[in-house]
Amino acid sequence: MYAFRPVTPGDLDLVCRHRHEMFKASGRSDEVLAPMTAAFRPWLEPRLASGAYFGWIALADDAPVAGLGMMVIDWPPHPSHPEQGERGYVLNVFVEPGHRGRGLAKALMELATDEARHRGIAYMVLHATQMGRPLYEGLGWRASSEMTLSL
Numbered sequence: 001m002y003a004f005r006p007v008t009p010g011d012l013d014l015v016c017r018h019r020h021e022m023f024k025a026s027g028r029s030d031e032v033l034a035p036m037t038a039a040f041r042p043w044l045e046p047r048l049a050s051g052a053y054f055g056w057i058a059l060a061d062d063a064p065v066a067g068l069g070m071m072v073i074d075w076p077p078h079p080s081h082p083e084q085g086e087r088g089y090v091l092n093v094f095v096e097p098g099h100r101g102r103g104l105a106k107a108l109m110e111l112a113t114d115e116a117r118h119r120g121i122a123y124m125v126l127h128a129t130q131m132g133r134p135l136y137e138g139l140g141w142r143a144s145s146e147m148t149l150s151l
């Protein structure tokens, strides 16, 4: 019933919408999110063009119904990946409400981990919404020690 294809530069508006809707689903308002989404678009455009941001879109009858983004981020070697100076980073995981609970996010996550393995990446990271946490835990992801400070 569903097909999957790689994200392309033509998905600029779609990926912006997925990111906006993902944060909205975690309780933020359009008003609060508007500045982020406005700034995300020009950030994303060159990264989509260069392939620094990549990912997959799930389709139902050729219409996009879910998406996931990925980046390979520069990171110093760490006990979790002692011989490697990079990490796989997953972001903007979003499934349209009418298509949830059918395994789409799980399938997108499998595409991401397969791609990471294919690229020889030893360690992956993401920041989970409360809604996303059970999905990731079910796939073997574990919470980390990250702390943050807004300045």
Ligand SMILES: CC(C)(COP(=O)(O)OP(=O)(O)OC[C@H]1O[C@@H](n2cnc3c(N)ncnc32)[C@H](O)[C@@H]1OP(=O)(O)O)[C@@H](O)C(=O)NCCC(=O)NCCS
Residues within 6 Å of the ligand: 021, 022, 023, 025, 026, 092, 093, 094, 095, 096, 099, 100, 101, 102, 103, 104, 105, 106, 107, 127, 128, 129, 130, 131, 132, 133, 134, 135, 136, 138
């Ligand atoms: C979270 C989200 C991506 C899950 O997408 P989905 O396609 O419905 O998830 P799947 O159908 O692939 O579920 C995979 C597994 O996770 C579980 N799961 C997914 N969402 C869950 C939830 N909210 N609560 C409990 N379990 C959940 C499913 O039961 C399933 O378990 P199973 O493999 O044992 O059957 C989707 O609800 C969504 O887009 N939410 C809004 C945006 C968001 O929060 N994204 C995550 C950003 S980190």
